[in-house]
Amino acid sequence: MSRRRPPLLRLVGLFWSTSVAAEMEYRTDFALAVLNSGFGLLTTLFGLSLVFGDGPSFAGWTWHQAMAVVGVFTILEGFTRAVLEPNLGQIVRHVQQGTLDFVLLKPVSAQLWLSTRGLSPWGFPDVALGVGLTVWAALRAGAGAADLALALVPLAAAVVTLYSLWFVLATTSIWFVKIYNVTQVLRTLVEAGRYPVSVYPFGHRMFFTFVVPVAFLTTVPAETLVGRGSWAWIAASVGLAAALALAARAFFRFALRFYTSASS
Amino acid sequence: MSVGSAEVVIHVEDLAKHYRVADKQPGVVGTLRHFVRRKHRLIEAVRGVSFDIARGEMVGFLGPNGAGKTTTLKMLTGLVHPTSGEATVSGFVPFRRDADFLRQITLVMGQKQQLVWDLPALDSLRINAAVYDVPKAEAERRVGELAEMLTISDILTQPVRKLSLGQRMKAELLAALLHRPTVVFLDEPTLGLDVNAQTAVRAFLRDYNERYGATILLTSHYMADITALCERVLLVHDGRLVYDGDLAAMVARVAPHREVEVELEQPLPAEQLAALGEIERVDGCVVRWLVPHGALTRTVAQIMQTLPVRDLRVTDPPIEEIIGRVFSEPAPGAKA
Structure with missing residues (x-):
């Protein structure tokens, strides 16, 4: 008979409050994070303005609709910085230093621990800027409250998809130990999500839809947001997220069988 | 050594762990060869080890580096899957990592730390209390009691990075024992500590064993840890158990x-x-x-x-010398 598991929300709340407290020891980092977010956003918008320099629309997207894509991308960047990096980025270190042992010895899901133990407030400025830009651009593109509410579904699916891809790659460190580069490659590929996937040539579109599903990360939520989405794409994004989440979990369990623990 | 009629908490039978490791020659040629055609070699870290440990026993696990001590501890805590053989701890198969099993055990590693570096130990202890489902009031009571036993009540609010090595190790022990495990595995718990801190940690472990009847399996390079705490020792060498029995009897026979x-x-x-x-x-x-x-x-x-x-x-002759003699000439009745 298994005893009651500790209330997960309370646990995650504790994880995050201690994690933020640890980060707050370094105050100047916050100012740098705000500057970094603002500068990154301005650079993207400048690039977008060059693309739209020739007319009011490009590859079927208006300026405001394309800005909604940038907004969704910025939210995901913030999520990456706030949650994925401080957690999944640490898995490699845990494997190298052998501290994964402590995680595996705890009577809670190791995946939950590895995915939620840290929270970096330095991703918050990106999330705030991204949400602000997305809502503003969507409203300017003629979106209504229903569009905004419906877009939360593919956006949540995008978060789960991105997390699952990162988690699978981070899990491979159990075999390969040094996989910083692999997650860096994923980050670079996800950069393509700054722009609607239809701006890319056919081959790239196929790659970003079916191989590295960047289209589901930013384009599908943004399309839903500005009223260009379809139920089929929303369903596909939810299905993809669910499949990847289950696959990531199964893959992690499989990988643990090969964990040999760093020698003392 | 038999544990008689006492309740067996740790049962190990014919346990083995083999690793496949890359084998590379030094130099540029070796590197190129290794890149083109990778050679592997099988390391038999643990080879058919068997023993039983009864509830409340404190047993020393001795052996030179690479003898298989840590690998055995990791198999007993469920961190590493055995290649073959059987191990049960409190009736659980460790590698299944059942939550009820994990609540009963702990592993303290002298060279690894679980406390958050930038925060006071109390913050990490709060997390451990939540993870192990220890109610707040009970957790506070246990922290108070263990901190008093370890004489670290006044340093729990300081960031861990500001603590001395000895204070940090004591705080690590507190974090590892907050859920009051009944089976405690310790891997070099006094490594790098000065003599005073080593003595304090030993006294604490003896106290913990007496108060809570915990079963303790301990590896250490410091013989003083073993002689001070353990009546029974397991000697492993090259992955095999070469002696299992009374420490004093071994000393009397070999020396x-x-x-x-x-x-x-x-x-x-x-x-x-x-x-x-x-x-x-x-x-x-x-x-x-x-x-x-x-x-x-x-x-x-x-x-x-x-x-x-x-x-x-x-x-007495130094215990290190005695152990050395055992390793060079496997004792009669040794288990292979």
Whole structure:
């Protein structure tokens, strides 16, 4: 008979409050994070303005609709910085230093621990800027409250998809130990999500839809947001997220069988 | 060694762990060869080890580096899957990592830390209390009690990075024992600590064992840890168990003599000294005899009565030397 598991929300709340407290020891980092977010956003918008320099629309997207894509991308960047990096980025270190042992010895899901133990407030400025830009651009593109509410579904699916891809790659460190580069490659590929996937040539579109599903990360939520989405794409994004989440979990369990623990 | 009728908490039978590791020659040629055609080699870290440990026992796990001690501990805590054989701890199969099993055990590793570096230990302890489902009031009571036993009540609010190595190790012990595990695995818990901190950690472990009846399996390079805490030792060498039994009995068998060193008022003729027993060394007024355990009291009494003694000391050969002898000549009845 298994005893009651500790209330997960309370646990995650504790994880995050201690994690933020640890980060707050370094105050100047916050100012740098705000500057970094603002500068990154301005650079993207400048690039977008060059693309739209020739007319009011490009590859079927208006300026405001394309800005909604940038907004969704910025939210995901913030999520990456706030949650994925401080957690999944640490898995490699845990494997190298052998501290994964402590995680595996705890009577809670190791995946939950590895995915939620840290929270970096330095991703918050990106999330705030991204949400602000997305809502503003969507409203300017003629979106209504229903569009905004419906877009939360593919956006949540995008978060789960991105997390699952990162988690699978981070899990491979159990075999390969040094996989910083692999997650860096994923980050670079996800950069393509700054722009609607239809701006890319056919081959790239196929790659970003079916191989590295960047289209589901930013384009599908943004399309839903500005009223260009379809139920089929929303369903596909939810299905993809669910499949990847289950696959990531199964893959992690499989990988643990090969964990040999760093020698003392 | 049998644990008799006592309740067996740790049962290990024919346990083995083999690793496949890359084998690379040094130099540029070796590197290129390794890149093109990778060679692997099988390491038999643990080879068919069997033993039982009863509830409340404190057992020392000894062996040179690479003998298989840590690998065995990791199999017993469920961190590493055994290649073959059987292990149960409190009736659980460790590698299944059942939550109820994990609540009953802990692993303290002298060279790894779980406390958050930038925060006071209390923050990490709050997390551990939540993870192990210890109610807040009970957690506070336990922290108070363990902190008092470890004499670290006043440092729990300081960031861990500001603590000395000894204080940090004590805080690590507190974090590892907050859920009050009944089976405690310790891997080099006093590594790098100064003599005072080592003594304090030993005293704490003995106290914890007595108060809560915990079963403790301990590896250490410091023989003083083992002699102070464990009556029974398991000696592993090259992945095999070469001795399982009473520490004192092993010492008596492998080193059947004790050393009696006497400082005399003045030098005496060798034949007068030899009449009292086997002389190991004579250096002016200082004489050292090797005396069998059974003859110790009689010989010491004779020396005191017949010789002009200024000072007398009775010592054992260093335990490291004794262990070395066991490794070089597997003891009779050793388990392979």
